[in-house]
Amino acid sequence: MSNDMLFVESQPKENRWQKIWFIVVLLLLIVTCVIVYYFLFKEDLNFEDYKTVVDITTENGLGRLTLNEIIIDDNQILLNATFKPVKDLNFDHQIFFFPQVFVNGKEFTVRNGGQTIQQSDKSYTIYSSVKLSELPEDKILNLDIRYNDWNGEKKIDEPWEFQVEASQERLQEDKKVFPVEKKVKLLDGQEITIEKVVSTPISTTIYFLSENSLLNKALHFKIQSATGESWPFNVAYPLNEEYTKWGVRIDALYLTGKSYELIPIAANGSELGSAIKIGD
Template structure:
């Protein structure tokens, strides 16, 4: 099982609240010692354009939440039976119509990165890849960070995902890259460029570049959109507004915005929506992404709890929030209710 990494600032967290049965006490201790986060740092223009992303261990458990700046990555662990995206996500549906198989490898500085499959989803590039080292990997595994370019312009702003060791020399991962100001419902000319690999405390600089085309039109056409207008008050008095619900074969998402909130003044919050559908299935949405400058974000359905079934007629959810630490410190899981339950009508 892969520990969580970052490049800056330790954050303590309660592993038991996320993975109560999947890890031994020793594994939880090791994992807890490795959990870290990245705090958004000032840009050259003096602004703090802050991004938050959740690294969800989609096949095992949700591990941690971190604040990321551009392509800094937070990783969690996952079990899968192969590198196919559908297997990583635990999805039984055939994603072939939406998947681009790249299947090429690049080698530099003793590491080989193989790009397996990719899927263009709304505002995201989902990437399945593996890293192989000529030398045995350290216990902590390896992190390969990349930037996404479309038509020569860098468009990735944050990423999160999951990974696992295949053997002593190879690790595979599934990462969701957040793309800014890009229409992913069409064919795009994409370059994915890895520039450094972190193993333990050692950073190896190099270049592993992949060029390919991908088309997100079919998945976009198959995505259901429902407008929302549910408002709640956050603990600092700012306003959370849910704006849209979407659903496709990759899962469900709920988009939101915040009002009366400034990223240079107000605290950031971790958000959660918890409830059930009309069939009694437990449904949870976790905050996956937040753009502090645009004041918009997204919650993704928690895959380990199960997606919303196609046959569901409605979903009833209750909103919760907890303040995120502005600097390194203990991540709190003391979520508090910020409003009453609400219902999203899915079908007649």
């Protein structure tokens, strides 16, 4: 499946509302990426146990790209790279490289977003968030990372490539899975099945299934703790080409308590049925 920007461009021209919605989702994902990288790479939060330091540099006619580090999360890979363009290359913070990632020889990518931040006249930091339909259960993952896409507009003739081994053993130990398996009826009559909630020290994701590919796109969720603290989940993304498997994620949230309430919310702000208890 294609990345966010290509995903927008692939929509039929006649379906303008569909295209507008995908553009809105893209903008929200970019904002989310800014938050992700602020928390995961800039703040003094302890994610060292989940990072793989790479520090490998490759070079082509466009410049030098150094892959600094990788974080493996639940069905998500975060990458931090530094780009030093060649002299006279027309490059700025509005240009982004979409990486293609193969895990153990297979591609699971369903969303690909990120941000470019200018550090100096000759250096840019490129953050990437690659969301996946699934991840193999192996403790060590073999990653083939190819920065081969220029801003979602054209392919890079000589892509920067990296082969990296990354561990997800500690993440698997710390991951918490809350089974749900509850059906919820939407305002338009469609029915979804909330499968589970998966929480790691890096993010929390709600996984659900829809009956049809034309899911009510205004569906939101809220998770609430026993003390009344709550977190909104607002932007769902498809996990398959049929648009029947979905995920909605919030970053920098780790559910460490024993029980919570999961509340589906319609576009008008009304709750869809009773709160669903998750956990013990």
